[in-house]
Amino acid sequence: MRGALDCSSGNNQKTMNRAVRILRIINAEKSEFNEDQASCGKLCIRRCEFGAEEDQEWLTLCPEEFLTGHYWALFDGHGGPAAAILAANTLHSCLRRQLEAVVEGMVAAQPPMHLSGHCICPSDPQFVEEKGIRAEDLVIGALESAFQECDEVIGRELEASGQVGGCTALVAVSLQGKLYVANAGDSRAILVRRDEVRPLSSEFTPETERQRIQQLAFVYPELLAGEFTRLEFPRRLKGDDLGQKVLFRDHHMSGWGYKCVEKSDLKYPLIHGQGRQVSEWPLPRIPLKLPPTEARLLGTLAVSRGLGDHQLRVLDTDIQLKPFLLSVPQVTVLDVDQLELQEEDVVVMATDGLWDVLSNEQVARLVRSFLPGNREDPHRFSELAKMLIHSTQGKDGSPTGEGQVSYDDVSVFVIPLHSHGQGSSGH
16 A cells, blocks of 8 residues: 555646655655545735725736745545545645735734724734734634634535535644644644653544534534434443433533433434554444444444534435534644754654554654664655555564554655744744
């Protein structure tokens, strides 16, 4: 499972090679014949001036790069590759537009209350300071808005073309000396340094967002159409459990309690299964004597955030999953300029196929064992990405020596921070 990682401009190997040469910090490898997609490149953010309409038109024709950054994104598709392809071709453009809308505030000492330059209330700066609003908050807001905009575009495009599907999205943006990692789904990014392994994202699954999903079902019970129970039990209840007191959890509970089993509790659980074990998609709603499967929402989807899935319904029903899914990412900020960077400090971004079989610490050990011995290789970060994928294929000679096999698609970015950090804070 090895091939070139697709770029947003048409899944073209030559395009990817050009991007690598231009940035010199993009290193990636992806498995072949899968639903994963990727995008990477330079972000060129124009300065938006307030003026006559013809001035705006001139700026569009003759854009001035005011702020530059870099962008990496991984999209793990499900139900087909359509949503992942659209996301790879669209999200960076949405992000650029959202950043250009707030760039004046981003480069100010403190984001102003009014971008138009007017100050209606003399104490506006004080209110902004009291709220603790910083330039990085504008970037976070732009990322959140860009994900939502991209999700809407995907919904329209898939409906118009009669296609279906969704994807997770993991994005890293380098801007003004900081690295922003935005995640909606179960892909993961980590920082690996000589003496540190730092998670830069959290996975969003039906398990990790159980309380949010259950609360939505509590407020809008019609979303379950009378076919599911929102309550969580340690196992699927059976008819023999009626009248028994069993452990349960509801949306307001982080702990567990006991309740007397009623007939409505025998319905299929809103969230069923546990862990990350591989299972078929979608999970059958018929009770099967199988080992525990990964947790799935309404017996269908193993993630709770992502892009697309506007047409996704529970098998043989009209129950929609989209109301339970969020397109908004969680954003983590890494202040790269404040780190004393070493040559082998890297960020590893990968889809869940890698993390199904390798822990953060295992990946860190592979990084630390590979890079010092390959300092003279100009392609060592690309080779490291290949080696990480190789370690998930259970082949002889796997660096981990454990023969682990990932049955999912695997895509990896390796981003060296040392070369990236040089002069990154300038406009």
